[in-house]
Amino acid sequence: MSEPALLTTPLAALHHELGARMVPFAGYSMPVQYPAGLMAEHLHTRAHAGLFDVSHMGQLMVRGAGAAAALETLMPVDVQGLAVGRQRYGLLLNDAGGIIDDLMFFRQEENAFFIIVNGACKVGDIAHIRERIAARCNIETMPDHGLLALQGPEAVAALEPLVPGVARLVFMSGAHFTWQGTPLFITRSGYTGEDGFEISVPGNKAEALARALLAQPQVQPIGLGARNSLRLEAGLCLYGNDIDATTTPPEAALNWAIQKARRTGGERAGGFPGAEKILAQITNPALLERKRVGLVALERVPVREHTGLYGENGEKVGVVTSGLLAPTLDKPIALGYLPPALAAVGTRVNAMVRGKPVPMEVAATPFLPPNYHRG
């Protein structure tokens, strides 16, 4: 059976010109690395600024008088309390409290939210959102828009000369800007643990903007391979690996994403899918059978996703969901799930790698201190 044809982003020709190695990802042909290679791309982003094409991600607008209240029926987060001009991390939940997707939402106006969802989930997410709240809101997808991420400590120095004013943004804020007559929507956020920006741009101007950014001395193109190693060092979940439809937010150690207003005793407690189960798990963590943790290997052996974790008597206690040799830290790190009794920082378990035990220790995440610009 032939594979369905891959979609392309507005930067396909540029990736080819830059010598990218393209791979299928989320139904798109995407650059996994450029000639510099994953390691150099990763370290460049941590030291300077990296440009990522993330146009495969889903962008949508949700508008309407009841948009904030409607979004609160889908997610356990405080949407109504978010100030205009600010962004927040959100979780779409199924009725069992499992995570359908994780996303970023931005309040552009009192009744207008800009939402970015994962590329691999976007078709299902949009169908789900429409099914649940289309009667109360106007939901508009933005397939004609590209999305660029510019990440790293020098991202602001690279972007400010092109788009004056972005330096005034702080982490998790954003605004409309204009670049050479093209409207941009820019937030100061990302998926690397670094300062940086995500730029929504009309698809027909995305390549010109990417070229202008790459012409800045701080900026190199970065592929999905380094995007993954950067986010893992930052302790950020990858949907499909570290969280999925069977994982609840408390299991995924994402209670921080459930603000007080939506918790038991809060002014708008519950009212989201799976609320009873999730709020009980927050109130009584003893209900949890597993919890997401960070792990560091004590030998220099990479421990990858699906690797089993074993206790001191050889009994299987958990599993690794993401893992690699962290380029900045130069040691193997991972995310995985363990019973709460084994989830405390410093607890030792063994990962079985090719039949050999590799000792790992539960570690705090993020693995690297984040470098966000909080103003």
Place this chain on the structure above:
Amino acid sequence: MTIHFSKDHEWVDASNAAAAIVGITTHAQDALGDVVFVDLPEVGKTYAAGDVAGVVESVKAASDVYMPVSGEIVEVNEALRANPSLANSDPMGAGWFFKLKLSDASELGGLMNEAAYTDFTKA
């Protein structure tokens, strides 16, 4: 010196049949990306052609290293274990993986020469 190549992207330099040198090809290291870890076989162990004798890992992925021909491991490259990036910087030289005593030198006839291997990687 003749170098033989396998479909699994290993090379063998069998100039010395008692200590034939095996590594991964330039093409293989390029496909893998930055090598960060190698798992090498035990000296003294005997493997058949096609057996998994080691592992090479980049940040992104892990790949098995197969025995291109049968034989007994007589030496492993400890310098590569300590500095896996040798597999990228000098895959056909200092980045060798192990040396083996060939069980049956005629197995080399089943491998490719450089020209055939180059065609194979382009196919």
